[in-house]
Amino acid sequence: MVHTSSSSAIGRGFTLSVLRVCIYSSHDSRALLLLLPATRTAWQSTGRLSSARYYSSPSSSSSAAATASPKQPQEIAVPLSVSPDAANPPASTRPPPLDVPVRAPETSTFSHLFSVGKAYLTFYKTGLGQIFTNMQLVRALPAATTTRSHLLLRERFQHDIRRLPLFGLLMFVCGEFTPLVVLAVPSTVPYTCRIPAHASKLQRRLEAQRDTARRKLLGDYDDVNATIITTRIMADVVARSLGLVSPHWERIGGAPGPLALLRVRKRLHHLAEDDDLLVQAGGAPALEPEEVRLAANDRGVDVTGRTDDELRGVLERWLRVTTVTDNVEERERRMLVLLSRSTENWP
Incomplete structure (x- = not known):
């Protein structure tokens, strides 16, 4: 019955x-180019990875926008209040x-x-x-x-x-x-x-797949100065590290480039929107413990064996790096670098 x-x-x-x-x-289908050493140098010299935009108040952001040069992106006002209701989906979306x-x-x-x-x-x-x-x-x-x-x-x-x-x-x-x-x-x-045991098994499998993809990228390119990492290579690494393609593709040399690129671009678009909405709701402090782990995993962060407070700190670092600019291509480049590396190797 x-x-x-x-x-x-x-x-x-x-x-x-x-x-x-x-x-x-x-987004449009223009290919992205990522120069890992050059991009990191540019962040240190021009981007400065500051938290001014992330922690800006409405009044300071408005005055900065009024005096900014037309060639520079305007600062976006971000409320400092923490709103758990706006940051966390209903509990019915979780097991x-x-x-x-x-x-x-x-x-x-x-x-x-x-x-x-x-x-x-x-x-x-x-x-x-x-x-x-x-x-x-x-x-x-x-x-x-x-x-x-x-x-x-x-x-x-x-x-x-x-x-x-x-x-x-x-x-x-x-x-x-x-x-x-x-x-x-x-x-x-x-x-x-x-079920919890099932979710833990899937998480460990994804983290092992993520580690393998990142080690391969570092082994192939990290020892070469000014190496240009094309979209296809980066998309393949990020797609595997986020579980966007089936691991069965490894048997034939990896997922097709267009498939990996399409899924990675969709994920980048989603993460950019999620970052903005999370900042508006108060940032990582507004997240519930379960949502902290889910948000970190969505951003390619290994969560097994890490505390909630540690993962909140990692999310804070992610938001400071990715929300400091409004330029779409620059923002995607920053996310690609973070997604292709473990948190210990983040800039």
Whole structure:
């Protein structure tokens, strides 16, 4: 009876999702060139990596804009107030708590396994329910994205609703054995249905893939002075370090250049928008602990074994570097350098 109601609910959710058409703007297709040594020198001599824009007050920003030269980008006023509601998406976009029962000495193996399976089934049902909750929240949003909370709510809902039909089918067929089956197909699991052990495994795999890609880049180019890193090379490294392409492409020499470049440019566009909205909401201090780790991971930062306070500091450094300029190409170059290196090697 539970399966039947779940199937009908999934069908209704999939039908409603088809009615929602999301249009994203994209940048022009001009290729980017990155000179790692030259770019770093330019930052130190002209950019100075200052935090003036990041911490500017409305009054000081307005006066600076009035006296600025027409050839220089104007400073953008950034409120200093911290707004957690604007910075963090609803808790329903993240997995619910998973309460796995502890086996008592007098409990039989069968009874314990049955209780564990029931706990996982309850977890998945709650996660699926959160997807429909998020659907109602998305419908109530204004047409334009005004806060980081709105942006991430839309993106996570779209991610989950695309995976809902197949995951719902797996859950309908496998029932309590779903946690074992999805280990073979992790990409089919919505965000709200990822168990902690599954999420940790995916995180460790991504960080290992990220380390391999960065080591290869440093081994090939770091010992050459004034080496020009083309868009294709950089896009391939960043795409692998962020998990934007399947690791199976490694078997044939890497993902196609145009595919990696397209996905990297979309991610850069998303990160630029996310940075601006995060700064408007008060920066890293406004983020909840779980969102700190998610934001750091989105920016290519390894989070395993690091504290929340340490990751907040890393996000502060990222924002100071990437939001100091309004020039799109310069901003993308800065993000590419940060994404292609571990935090210990950031400028």
